[in-house]
Amino acid sequence: MVVFCCWILSLSLSFFLMLCRRATLFVRPLTVSMRRATATSAQQPRRRPTIHGVVFDMDGTLTVPNLDFGEMYDRCDVSRSDDILEAIAKKPAAERERAERIIEEMEEEGRGGMELMPGCRNLITYLRDRAVPLALVTRNTQRSVGRLVELLEGTEASSNGDAVFSPAISRDHPPLVAPKPDPSAMFLIASEWKVGTDELLMVGDSPSNDVAFGKAANAFTMLLDTGRRHREEKEKGGGGGGGGRNSADVVVDCLEDAPFLLAAHFTLPPPDREGQGGAQTKDTTTEKISSSLSQL
Ligand SMILES: [Mg+2]
Numbered sequence: 628m629v630v631f632c633c634w635i636l637s638l639s640l641s642f643f644l645m646l647c648r649r650a651t652l653f654v655r656p657l658t659v660s661m662r663r664a665t666a667t668s669a670q671q672p673r674r675r676p677t678i679h680g681v682v683f684d685m686d687g688t689l690t691v692p693n694l695d696f697g698e699m700y701d702r703c704d705v706s707r708s709d710d711i712l713e714a715i716a717k718k719p720a721a722e723r724e725r726a727e728r729i730i731e732e733m734e735e736e737g738r739g740g741m742e743l744m745p746g747c748r749n750l751i752t753y754l755r756d757r758a759v760p761l762a763l764v765t766r767n768t769q770r771s772v773g774r775l776v777e778l779l780e781g782t783e784a785s786s787n788g789d790a791v792f793s794p795a796i797s798r799d800h801p802p803l804v805a806p807k808p809d810p811s812a813m814f815l816i817a818s819e820w821k822v823g824t825d826e827l828l829m830v831g832d833s834p835s836n837d838v839a840f841g842k843a844a845n846a847f848t849m850l851l852d853t854g855r856r857h858r859e860e861k862e863k864g865g866g867g868g869g870g871g872r873n874s875a876d877v878v879v880d881c882l883e884d885a886p887f888l889l890a891a892h893f894t895l896p897p898p899d900r901e902g903q904g905g906a907q908t909k910d911t912t913t914e915k916i917s918s919s920l921s922q923l
Contacts, residue, residue: 684831746882
């Protein structure tokens with residue numbers, strides 16, 4: 628009798644445990660699906676602003692920096708806390724001409740050794756495939772801009788023969804406007820393209836010059852921080868490029884990353900595969916970005 632009671636008790640316990648396990652199996656997927664639902668509702672897709680044009684800085688952004696500005700300031704006898712062009716303009720005629728010759732000599736040397744920044748060609752191609760207007764604002768000269776375009780000529784970026792940057796604003800060629808960070812050039816570009824400045828993106832390597840220029844015009848800004856110098860300055864508590872009024876909307880370590888971050892932060896027109904640029908360009912960036920984003 629005792630054995631029979633024990634057997635019945637054991638059987639009941641096993642049945643009860645089985646019911647509990649089955650109940651758990653039903654509850655667990657429900658819990659997971661509810662978590663997924665919560666996560667989905669919390670991760671509402673962000674509205675990415677639409678960009679209708681990109682404005683580039685040249686030296687240190689599209690080209691590898693090869694001008695020693697410290698040497699230029701010293702040779703021109705200008706304090707490094709001053710704006711070199713403004714300081715030279717205030718000098719007596721003879722000193723001004725000497726300083727201008729030094730700058731021209733150094734810039735000529737820079738043109739001779741000019742190299743495209745790694746990722747420059749691919750970024751330009753990526754934007755041109757989408758028919759995004761491109762402009763350039765530099766304190767360098769039109770001859771240096773010409774050398775940059777020469778480096779891009781014969782490549783996919785300019786294969787259709789159009790000017791790569793329109794307008795390309797330099798310090799010595801019309802339209803002559805106040806230099807960066809004065810926002811006049813950005814307003815001029817927006818007016819020429821018939822878009823708002825808040826639909827433009829400024830890409831440059833200087834927080835105090837390029838980012839401030841974009842911010843002053845209410846444009847979006849992308850800081851190219853190749854040595855992570857500006858980011859590290861910010862982390863140390865310095866002015867840097869990551870904080871304050873010169874804080875960029877997006878910071879990239881290298882131009883190769885720029886198309887990915889553009890796609891992540893902004894809305895751009897889709898590639899024009901039927902158009903001339905898109906049909907002639909073997910752009911693998913689009914496929915890479917689509918593949919990467921789909922895996923996020
Ligand atoms: Mg620069």
